[in-house]
Amino acid sequence: MTDQSGLKEIPKVFSFLGRKFTNNPLGFLSEISRVGDVVKFRIGTQDIIFLNHPDFIKDVLVTNAHKFIKGRVLQKAKKVLNEGLLTSEGEIHLKHRKMIQPAFHRQRIAEYSKIMTECAAEWVEKRFDGEILEIDKQMNRLTLKIVAKALFSADVDDEADEVGKALTSLVEMFKYALLPFSEILEKLPLPQVKKMKRARETLDEVIYKIIKERRQGGHRKDDLLSILLQTQDEEDSTKLTDQQIRDEALTLFLAGHETTANALTFTWYLLSQNADKEEKLHQELQEVLKGRKPSFDDYNKLKYTEAVFAEAMRLYPPAWALGRLAVESHEINGYQIPKGSLVLVSTFITHRDSRFWEMADEFLPERWEKLSIREVSSRFIYFPFGGGVRRCIGENFAWTEAVMLISTIAQSCRFRTIDPEALRLNPLITLRPKNAVKMKVEKR
Numbered sequence: 337m338t339d340q341s342g343l344k345e346i347p348k349v350f351s352f353l354g355r356k357f358t359n360n361p362l363g364f365l366s367e368i369s370r371v372g373d374v375v376k377f378r379i380g381t382q383d384i385i386f387l388n389h390p391d392f393i394k395d396v397l398v399t400n401a402h403k404f405i406k407g408r409v410l411q412k413a414k415k416v417l418n419e420g421l422l423t424s425e426g427e428i429h430l431k432h433r434k435m436i437q438p439a440f441h442r443q444r445i446a447e448y449s450k451i452m453t454e455c456a457a458e459w460v461e462k463r464f465d466g467e468i469l470e471i472d473k474q475m476n477r478l479t480l481k482i483v484a485k486a487l488f489s490a491d492v493d494d495e496a497d498e499v500g501k502a503l504t505s506l507v508e509m510f511k512y513a514l515l516p517f518s519e520i521l522e523k524l525p526l527p528q529v530k531k532m533k534r535a536r537e538t539l540d541e542v543i544y545k546i547i548k549e550r551r552q553g554g555h556r557k558d559d560l561l562s563i564l565l566q567t568q569d570e571e572d573s574t575k576l577t578d579q580q581i582r583d584e585a586l587t588l589f590l591a592g593h594e595t596t597a598n599a600l601t602f603t604w605y606l607l608s609q610n611a612d613k614e615e616k617l618h619q620e621l622q623e624v625l626k627g628r629k630p631s632f633d634d635y636n637k638l639k640y641t642e643a644v645f646a647e648a649m650r651l652y653p654p655a656w657a658l659g660r661l662a663v664e665s666h667e668i669n670g671y672q673i674p675k676g677s678l679v680l681v682s683t684f685i686t687h688r689d690s691r692f693w694e695m696a697d698e699f700l701p702e703r704w705e706k707l708s709i710r711e712v713s714s715r716f717i718y719f720p721f722g723g724g725v726r727r728c729i730g731e732n733f734a735w736t737e738a739v740m741l742i743s744t745i746a747q748s749c750r751f752r753t754i755d756p757e758a759l760r761l762n763p764l765i766t767l768r769p770k771n772a773v774k775m776k777v778e779k780r
């Protein structure tokens with residue numbers, strides 16, 4: 337149907353004030369994806385437009401990105417992250433992105449890969465046959481340790497529990513951000529709100545301590561923090577203040593570990609359910625590494641390892657949905673996206689779309705023998721790291737970390753689920769397992 341201006345009317349679905357979405361986001365999006373490629377629903381008073389075609393997703397994330405800002409959840413995240421890279425917009429975002437980029441150059445990643453392998457090897461040494469692990473928690477701790485060491489030369493081991501808990505309550509708090517009237521809820525003296533404040537204070541304490549130690553110590557280290565402390569804008573020679581460094585550091589802490597940890601948890605789970613794929617992975621590790629630790633130079637030879645991770649992220653993308661707020665009206669394929677509406681795109685739905693993926697729900701790392709990650713990413717049928725100017729700055733860090741960790745750990749251990757039905761999904765800001773994923777260690 338078209339209106340007087342010749343624009344098509346966006347099909348509307350009922351969501352009971354958004355409750356259908358908040359109760360079961362993946363089920364709801366999957367249901368409405370069958371209605372069409374552009375579908376509208378409401379959460380409270382907010383219109384949400386769900387885009388379900390790769391061309392439209394690319395249009396919003398890349399071609400017309402300037403007409404959109406980050407969506408509601410990340411607007412809320414600003415309260416904690418201020419003007420960090422994930423939440424800042426426009427000039428500040430571009431300027432800081434340029435300043436931080438050198439910390440993710442190829443040589444830097446090669447250096448970080450040593451830390452990744454070391455931390456993974458240390459982790460493996462502590463494991464024993466028959467041990468039962470909550471693999472999700474273990475992966476979270478491991479990736480937190482790595483990001484802290486690689487980017488800040490900091491050892492957060494002592495504080496791991498405290499920081500881990502604080503981050504978890506922060507992430508859980510974001511669930512409330514999507515509820516109608518959340519602004520009012522936040523002003524009430526609720527236990528969750530108090531918990532959020534405490535979490536923020538703990539994280540600030542840890543990060544300011546690290547910054548202070550470095551400024552006092554004076555000696556240069558070759559990590560992200562030294563880049564942040566020294567970098568200055570080419571045009572106006574400004575340097576980052578402690579507050580800006582804190583914002584970027586907290587952003588990288590938050591953005592740089594839980595996503596990778598979740599993807600690794602799903603990887604171990606999928607391998608435990610697919611013995612033939614696990615066997616193939618072990619074969620590759622034996623052929624390429626012959627029992628030694630992996631290094632950055634091995635990355636290109638560990639093709640199947642990379643494919644296993646790519647496939648785990650296809651089925652369980654940690655950033656399961658991305659939201660954008662239209663700051664001006666925009667037309668897509670004859671549909672009008674009015675200014676002020678929230679556009680939602682979902683990796684989880686697109687990655688399992690049978691129009692673009694054969695045997696879409698199957699775990700088939702072999703499919704990547706014929707596919708190029710770069711090519712499917714450019715077509716936006718696969719976009720676990722987003723796209724355009726807001727594409728993940730830590731993407732190469734994450735690929736390297738995953739391949740170093742999987743190859744180090746899988747050489748010595750395999751994991752078996754205790755309850756194979758156990759994996760239930762919990763899509764908060766990131767896609768994570770609902771309950772602890774308990775797995776039994778089998779030493780190899």
Ligand code: HEM
Nearest residue numbers: 421422591592595596654655720721722726728729730734
């Ligand atoms: C498997 C692991 C990861 C996944 C799936 C992932 C996914 C994403 C996605 C989808 C975005 C774009 C969000 C949007 O457009 O709204 C993003 C942005 C970002 N990610 Fe990642 N990420 C991962 C690992 C990392 C790591 C390891 C770091 C840092 C060490 C990191 C730091 C960031 C930052 C700072 C941004 C904001 C970039 C900007 O807006 O300029 N991420 N990530």
